[in-house]
Amino acid sequence: MADYKDNKMKHRYSLKIKLIISFWVVLIIALVVPSYYFMNTVEEEIKKETVQSVSDRMSVFIWGLSRGENYSLFELDAAVRTVSERSQDRITVIDAQGVVLVDSMVPLEETDLLENHGSRQEFVNAMQDGTGYSIRHSRTVDRHLIYYARKVELEPFGTVVLRMATPYATMDSFFRRVSTGLWQMMLLSLVFTGLLVFFLVRRLTQKLQPMISLAQAIGRGDYQKRITVSPGREFDPLVDAINEMAGSIENNIEVVSSQKMELETILNGIKDSLAALDNTGRIMSFNRSFEDTFTHYNYFFGKRPLEVFHSNELQEYCEEVISSDSVRNRSLEITFKDRYYDVNIVSPEDRRRIGAILVFHDITDIRRLESVRKDFVANASHELRTPLTSIKGYTETLLENKDILENKGRDFLEIIIKNTNNMIRLLDDILQLSKIESEPEKIVIRKIALSPVIEKSWNNCGHYIHNKNVTFSLELADSCLEVYGEPEYLGHVFQNLFENSIKFTPEHGQIKVLCQLKGDMVNVGVMDNGPGIPRDEQKRVFERFYRVKKFKNTVKGTGLGLAICRNIIRNMGGEIWVESPLSGKNDGCIIWFSLHRAL
């Protein structure tokens, strides 16, 4: 991507400009080279012509001079002037040392003032080869002149050089005339090509525009689009390629997205919580179960495991798995918010994107079930053994001691019958519990009114209130008078809850039944002002034989009441839980359970 941008930066001239520039370069080369060649040739030709004509005139002049004998300097001057007037040439006679003898443009008296011509090009050439010429700018007349010189023998001056200077002006003006035309032509053709290219390219881009926008649309993700019009036959392969590309992208995307959906559905369907860490160890994605389980944060992305799960060990393991080449997976157990998780950390082969996957398996229920099962056997045998021990003890005493049998026999037998009743009650409870567990179909729920069931249960509890002063109140809202339930079993639930409340309330007890509407469920609560249930035991009180530690020895009970309640309520489609202590107080307790609301 970066390379592509750099390239784009380098070639920031548009096709238009590039075309125009290259056209211009070609045009300039095509115009300048021939004209240069042409001009050079013409110049050569003109020079030759001029030199030839000067040379001819010179020959005529020399012929004229050679007719007379022994000219004096004065006569020579007169002859030179005469010829010069006729031919419009400047004629100079220079002796072998370069001293000007006569010059047609300079009066004879002033020739002494002229500088020595010994170093002039044409003079040097003439002295060497007999003739010579050069083209120079003459300061005397301010124009280009061609100087032609020839070496001749002239008595009485000996060897002299005759030089003829004639204007080279014809050439200059020719050049000026021709070059202006050339420049104009060049400018015209440059403008013309510029316009031509401009319109050509504009036409081309206009034709390409639909193709470009379609390709852009495809690039933006509109993979269904196809290019139907081609700007020209040359572009057909490009159009085909783009269409093919769009097609295969569409297919691939479809495959990938369906795979992704499949995977997402699977992942969201899994009960275990999953989270993926990126290669820096931050959470990058997670499944629905994860979201539902760890609700204490509303934003997980970019967080590290340490921040979310508050476990240094987990963080260390994650870092190890992400950075190490040999360790691919690790597992450990963490506790978070009173729940146990078995965490498996797996790292993929290719860690460019995903550093590790965390799998959280909730083992709280397994743990609890294990301890419940273990406890059940221990508790059941213990609970049955206690009354049996006392029965055995008293019976043995009675059998062995006649005296006691006669005097205190009745008291002992009463104790025995009390313990036997306890045992029967315990076994009844166990039987009821197992009946509910094994035959849940016996609980057939139907629409019933709540208050008669509650009142009947309360009346059944009358014998429990020995000498306590308990006030009972019913606070049922109109909206939850009727629920779906089975009256007999629901009566058991209320009776169990009332018995518990009566047992634990102080001297002036207050028991209240309340209810709330929550969605399509009715939450029914039995509230008392007893000491409440310690928080860490609140979940366990529904276990069989579990009894709150504090009251184990002071308050009687089988430890099965709430377990029975939970079984009944669950069979009616509800849930049961504890709220203790009451909000705003440090004691009291409400046992809540939910039932389906009858409409």
Place this chain on the structure above:
Amino acid sequence: MPQFLEELDRLNMKIMQMVVQTEQALSKTVNAFSRMDSDLAQEVVDNDKKINELEVQVYELCMRLLALEQPVARDLRFVLGCMRMSVDLERIGDESANIADATIYLSLNPPMEFYDKILLMGQKSYDMLQEAIIAFSTPDVDKAVNVCRMDFEVDELNSAVLKDIIQHMGRESQSIEPCVQTINIARRFERIADMATNIAETTMFIVKGVSLKSSCQFDDRV
């Protein structure tokens, strides 16, 4: 990542490590108290060193960041907040160790009736710390405000417990020593709750930049 961000990230991780250590210490302390488990209590006492070491590390990181990177705005508040928090966390660790110490002593004595209330105090202060920590690491100002509200409950429990213990001491003078230990434990849990409130206040300071003490004063507190 620029070096400054890297350093900030390192500080964040360090403070989270410390947070987790402290949270675990308090959780163990509460559990040890609830079960009168002297082994678990001893573990807390032994572990306190680690929290102290972490405090020093956090402090050093903060100093380096302040001196070399000159953070501004929220980053500055974060660094300052971490310095403050590390002190509070270290204090919580110390108080947990002290409670654990007292628990070891109490485990040798018969239990007393007001232990439940103290345990509730411990659990509530633990809840507050957990909530404060979540508020800090999210960061979530609403949760932080919640923590401040919870402090009130612990304060009330503390005074109720104190009354109970004084009555008890009046009745049974031979159990004065364990009673005094229990008072100490209650006070320390109350202090921990206060420090959890401090952490919540620090969170508010980091997020909103408001002055520390004003954010946790409610009218209904009186």
